[in-house]
Amino acid sequence: MIDSNFKAFFYKEFLKKEEKLIEKYGKNYDIDYIIDMVEEELHNSCHYFDDVQKLRNYYFLRREFALEEGRKLYNPSAPSRFQSIFLTDKSNMCYWINQVGNGEYKIYNLIVSGNLFQSTDSLYPRVDSSFESQVEKSKKYWKPKLKAYGKRREFLFQGEVQMIK
Numbered sequence: 001m002i003d004s005n006f007k008a009f010f011y012k013e014f015l016k017k018e019e020k021l022i023e024k025y026g027k028n029y030d031i032d033y034i035i036d037m038v039e040e041e042l043h044n045s046c047h048y049f050d051d052v053q054k055l056r057n058y059y060f061l062r063r064e065f066a067l068e069e070g071r072k073l074y075n076p077s078a079p080s081r082f083q084s085i086f087l088t089d090k091s092n093m094c095y096w097i098n099q100v101g102n103g104e105y106k107i108y109n110l111i112v113s114g115n116l117f118q119s120t121d122s123l124y125p126r127v128d129s130s131f132e133s134q135v136e137k138s139k140k141y142w143k144p145k146l147k148a149y150g151k152r153r154e155f156l157f158q159g160e161v162q163m164i165k
Contacts, residue, residue, distance in 0.1 A: 010064075062131055071142055084117075087156075088153055096154070108163045110163060112159060113159050114159010118144070
């Protein structure tokens with residue numbers, strides 16, 4: 001059973017990263033300001049790889065929090081990316097295996113009963129946009145047009161899952 005008590009793996013990792021931000025900048029930190037600082041540091045840095053990795057983490061964190069805010073605004077009945085399992089269909093499996101990598105996935109045939117939401121990563125907001133802009137742009141992700149699904153479909157699911165094999 002996947003419900004609102006479930007926490008996706010990446011969400012657990014986000015919470016750890018966010019804890020560090022809260023420790024350093026306080027509970028009401030401004031992610032756009034922090035990203036601007038790291039981008040500036042990157043230009044003057046001797047620790048290029050570390051700063052690039054930090055920046056990628058912050059971009060990802062900002063985008064996912066913006067997507068969650070967008071869900072609340074544009075499609076509150078859709079399952080949260082933070083509290084769902086991510087699924088795809090057979091025709092998109094290779095794409096997602098290459099995206100997820102590092103063995104952070106499992107392949108099963110499933111029967112699902114519950115809240116299944118379909119979109120595509122091609123509708124994610126741009127990582128270099130501000131938080132507010134990403135929230136606004138997330139409307140396309142949360143209210144996708146059928147032709148937009150194309151390839152790279154992802155499904156968010158909450159409910160009952162039965163593994164077939």
